Amino acid sequence: MPAIPRYDAHPLPVRADVVVVGGGYTGLVAALMLARGGARVTLLEKEGIGFGASSRNGGLLHPGLQSGRAALCKAHGPELGGALFQAGIDATLTAERFIADNGFAADHQRVGLAILAWSPKHLAGMERELDEYREGGLTGRMLRSTADVHEELGSDLYPGGHVLEESGRIHPGRYIASLAAAAVEAGVDLHTGTPVTRIDPDGASRLVSTSRGRLRAKAVLMATNGYTDGAAPWLRQRVIPVGSYIVATEPVSETSMPSDA
Numbered sequence: 001m002p003a004i005p006r007y008d009a010h011p012l013p014v015r016a017d018v019v020v021v022g023g024g025y026t027g028l029v030a031a032l033m034l035a036r037g038g039a040r041v042t043l044l045e046k047e048g049i050g051f052g053a054s055s056r057n058g059g060l061l062h063p064g065l066q067s068g069r070a071a072l073c074k075a076h077g078p079e080l081g082g083a084l085f086q087a088g089i090d091a092t093l094t095a096e097r098f099i100a101d102n103g104f105a106a107d108h109q110r111v112g113l114a115i116l117a118w119s120p121k122h123l124a125g126m127e128r129e130l131d132e133y134r135e136g137g138l139t140g141r142m143l144r145s146t147a148d149v150h151e152e153l154g155s156d157l158y159p160g161g162h163v164l165e166e167s168g169r170i171h172p173g174r175y176i177a178s179l180a181a182a183a184v185e186a187g188v189d190l191h192t193g194t195p196v197t198r199i200d201p202d203g204a205s206r207l208v209s210t211s212r213g214r215l216r217a218k219a220v221l222m223a224t225n226g227y228t229d230g231a232a233p234w235l236r237q238r239v240i241p242v243g244s245y246i247v248a249t250e251p252v253s254e255t256s257m258p259s260d261a
Contacts, residue, residue, distance in 0.1 A: 001173035004049045004180055007190040012213045016042040016189070019208050019215065021196050021231070022223030023047075024054035028179040029098070030221055035186040042217070043188055044210060046195035050176035052227055056246065061168045062113055063092035069132040089136040092166070099170070102182060106175035113167030116149065116158040123160040130162045140164045196231045 020031045023045030031043045045051070065072070065088035073081030099108050117123035123144075130140050143149050143161045150156050152163065184190060191212070198209040205216045222228065228236045 001055070002177040004055075004177050006048060006192050008193040010191075012191065012194075012210065012215050013040075013042055013189060014215055016040050016215060016217045018042075018219045018221060019044060019206070019217040020221045020223055021208075022225070022227070023049040023180075023190070023192065024052055024223065024225065025050075025176065025179065026225070027221070027223035028054075028176070028183050030223060031188045032179065032183045032186055035183065035188045041188045042215065043183070043190050044194045044196055044208070045190070045192045046227070048192050049180045049190070050173070052225070053244070055173045055176045057172045058246070059169045059172050060113075061092055061095060061108065061170055063089045063138055063164065063166055064133060064136075068129050069136070070128070085132070086136055089133070089138060093137070096166075096168070099175070102178070104175060104178035104182070106178055107171040108168060110166060110168040112163050112165050114143065114149075114152055114161055114163050116143075116161035118158070120159050126160070126162050130164075133164060138164055138166050198231055 017039040018031075018034050018041050020027045020034075020041060020043040023043055027043055027045070028049070031041045035041045065085065067075070067085075069082060069085040071081075072084050075081060076084065096108065096110075099106050115126070117126055127142060130142060133140055141163050143152055143163065145160055146156055146158065149158045149160060180190070191210075194210050194212050196208060196210050199220055200207045200209070202216060205218055206220045208215050208217055208220060222232050222235055224232065224235070226239065226241060228239050230236065
């Protein structure tokens with residue numbers, strides 16, 4: 001994990017074209033692209049750049065959503081359900097191109113992902129799920145037996161599954177560091193340790209109040225996700241928390257393992 005600079009010291013500007021609230025992936029990508037398009041962008045982050053899930057995640061870059069196309073169409077109708085399914089695929093492919101086009105040192109690799117069946121009944125429906133992914137523009141292959149799973153993964157515990165080739169991984173900390181550096185180079189005015197306390201209409205602009213002063217902006221983009229607070233009550237009412245936890249140890253050598261491990 002590279003060290004990411006703090007941006008606590010310099011004063012807030014009086015005005016900006018766009019204020020972005022939140023210094024994770026969403027906020028930094030938006031700020032970067034807006035600045036490259038010629039906008040004066042100020043980004044405000046309560047903690048440090050990438051403080052939340054944008055630097056502390058498993059690094060999976062996996063296309064698709066938890067539900068397949070058929071389930072989404074049943075729940076939301078064929079038009080919206082199909083669009084949601086395709087958006088889940090397109091988002092990952094777009095992220096891949098974005099990382100490659102910018103030359104970000106994010107250690108991105110396509111390594112493939114095996115999705116395994118927990119029963120023969122589950123396996124019977126996985127061919128249809130793989131066909132949905134193929135129709136969405138991905139490539140994959142079936143693991144039709146325990147022998148196929150063993151050859152792929154060395155496990156004899158599953159009756160089969162399928163592999164999606166486009167699934168990959170990134171180093172989340174190196175990605176956020178690359179984004180921050182690119183944003184600074186593009187002219188984004190970054191401020192860390194600067195929580196936003198209130199956003200008010202001010203004629204055709206927005207008045208953004210922070211712990212370090214106020215500034216006016218033509219537009220405000222909220223990119224706070226799970227950290228959305230009272231500064232954006234409308235958005236806060238629409239955020240549903242989902243717990244996600246990671247446990248890590250210091251590096252463990254063979255000699256430090258218990259003898260009965």
